[in-house]
Amino acid sequence: MRYAAGIFGDKWCFVLLRDVLLHGKRYYGDFLGSEEGISTNILANRLAQLEKSEMLTRHVDPVKRSRVYYLPTRKARDLLPAFLGLMMWSVQHDPATESPPSFAKAMTEDPAGAVAWYEANIDKVNATLVDASPKSL
Amino acid sequence: MRYAAGIFGDKWCFVLLRDVLLHGKRYYGDFLGSEEGISTNILANRLAQLEKSEMLTRHVDPVKRSRVYYLPTRKARDLLPAFLGLMMWSVQHDPATESPPSFAKAMTEDPAGAVAWYEANIDKVNATLVDASPKSL
DNA sequence: CCAATTCACTTTTATTTTGCAAGTGAATTA
DNA sequence: TAATTCACTTGCAAAATAAAAGTGAATTGG
Numbered sequence: 368m369r370y371a372a373g374i375f376g377d378k379w380c381f382v383l384l385r386d387v388l389l390h391g392k393r394y395y396g397d398f399l400g401s402e403e404g405i406s407t408n409i410l411a412n413r414l415a416q417l418e419k420s421e422m423l424t425r426h427v428d429p430v431k432r433s434r435v436y437y438l439p440t441r442k443a444r445d446l447l448p449a450f451l452g453l454m455m456w457s458v459q460h461d462p463a464t465e466s467p468p469s470f471a472k473a474m475t476e477d478p479a480g481a482v483a484w485y486e487a488n489i490d491k492v493n494a495t496l497v498d499a500s501p502k503s504l
Numbered sequence: 505m506r507y508a509a510g511i512f513g514d515k516w517c518f519v520l521l522r523d524v525l526l527h528g529k530r531y532y533g534d535f536l537g538s539e540e541g542i543s544t545n546i547l548a549n550r551l552a553q554l555e556k557s558e559m560l561t562r563h564v565d566p567v568k569r570s571r572v573y574y575l576p577t578r579k580a581r582d583l584l585p586a587f588l589g590l591m592m593w594s595v596q597h598d599p600a601t602e603s604p605p606s607f608a609k610a611m612t613e614d615p616a617g618a619v620a621w622y623e624a625n626i627d628k629v630n631a632t633l634v635d636a637s638p639k640s641l
Numbered sequence: 642c643c644a645a646t647t648c649a650c651t652t653t654t655a656t657t658t659t660g661c662a663a664g665t666g667a668a669t670t671a
Numbered sequence: 672t673a674a675t676t677c678a679c680t681t682g683c684a685a686a687a688t689a690a691a692a693g694t695g696a697a698t699t700g701g
Contacts, residue, residue, distance in 0.1 A: 368594050369539070370594045406660050408661090409658095409660075434678080445593055449586055450589075453508045455586070568697080571647090
């Protein structure tokens with residue numbers, strides 16, 4: 368558990384992992400535009416950290432080589448159940464939640480199914496990024 | 505989810521909640537002794553934050569009035585499922601994990617049961633602190 | 642009782658981290 | 672080929688943190 372705190376007990380790492388796992392963000396520029404407003408030096412620093420701790424892998428876009436994207440590793444994807452638990456908690460206790468009731472329903476009725484749905488979504492986003500699909504490896 | 509990040513997206517709040525929910529810590533002095541080594545000014549600051557965000561309630565020990573303890577609210581206790589999810593992840597990915605295999609087994613076989621077990625544990629610790637038991641209210 | 646100690650904080654100061662703004666250089670587009 | 676996009680770096684002021692030394696109420700020991 369101390370291990371977990373070390374890796375994403377930092378606000379910005381937490382936000383980045385959330386954006387990769389739940390919001391389909393992949394490109395450096397995507398992260399810069401997050402609502403929380405991360406500054407570019409901190410972003411570069413945290414992406415490097417997450418790469419070192421094997422949560423993200425860095426890829427130069429083969430089509431447009433001035434762009435770079437980051438993909439979540441299996442280790443990062445394994446955070447999904449915990450993250451969905453956090454989402455449920457937010458839905459329960461955030462008086463300003465914008466989450467649709469369908470999310471809470473799906474999570475209580477079939478948590479494993481919800482995780483599978485988000486996993487599939489990650490694959491779908493990855494598939495749009497050339498060298499992410501198993502076929503290209 | 506931004507709500508969650510705001511409340512415990514801070515390393516020290518995260519550690520304090522973990523210690524209250526999972527390690528039975530209640531007294532100011534208990535937290536000071538955490539392995540992560542929080543300094544006393546930060547501890548006071550974070551306890552106040554967690555009180556303001558209604559995660560903890562502050563109580564002067566009626567037996568020894570120079571001591572103070574903090575109890576997790578329902579809102580904090582509702583984090584248990586997410587925290588246990590994080591524990592599972594740590595067990596999976598921390599090469600130096602010290603968690604017994606029995607934890608992973610219990611979690612995979614009966615997650616709801618595991619949450620209930622930790623909830624009961626919280627009550628047990630609380631019961632040792634006079635005005636925490638429903639009977640004294 | 643009363644002096645010494647415990648306990649939960651505060652205050653102060655040095656150090657570290659952050660956020661902002663302005664680069665930099667490779668790659669791409671016009 | 673000049674202008675622009677993109678992923679970072681650098682420099683600096685401001686904010687947050689850690690360490691150490693108080694502070695004051697409550698408690699204990701003699």
